[in-house]
Amino acid sequence: MKIKSLLQLYENLQDEERIITDVLRHIITDNLPPNCKEKISFSVPYFYGNKGICIIWPSAIPRGGIKKGVLLGFWYGNKLKDIDCYLMHGTNKQIFYKIYYSAEEINERAIVKLLKEAVAVDIGFAKRAKKKMK
Secondary structure: OOOOOHHHHHHOOOHHHHHHHHHHHHHHHHHOOOOOEEEEEOOEEEEEOOOEEEEEEEOOOOOOOOOOOEEEEEOOHHHOOOOOOOOEOOOOOOOEEEEEOOHHHOOHHHHHHHHHHHHHHHHHHHHHHHHHHO
């Protein structure tokens, strides 16, 4: 089944995954600039500006690569400094992530710091595109 709305997504999640997903969504939407948008892509929340910024993938949704918890992935995590070493570097060379198993594990300050970095990277994509047009 392809999920097309947040309501439909939440209906398919167990309590803890629903809470984690909701908390992460609120942190992200509260801290992304107005030009950034959210859409449901691959049945999960996907946030983008000029390009992809981050994605929230609950384990209940197939093809996420995790068996338990909720993954917060940064689309261009390989370009983030992540000086606190908050993100995991799996086999994907580009997407770096953190998996949460309970809402209590969520470190809002660390996520906000990474979001600011990710937005700066995203702005850099737009600047490079403008230079190429000149």
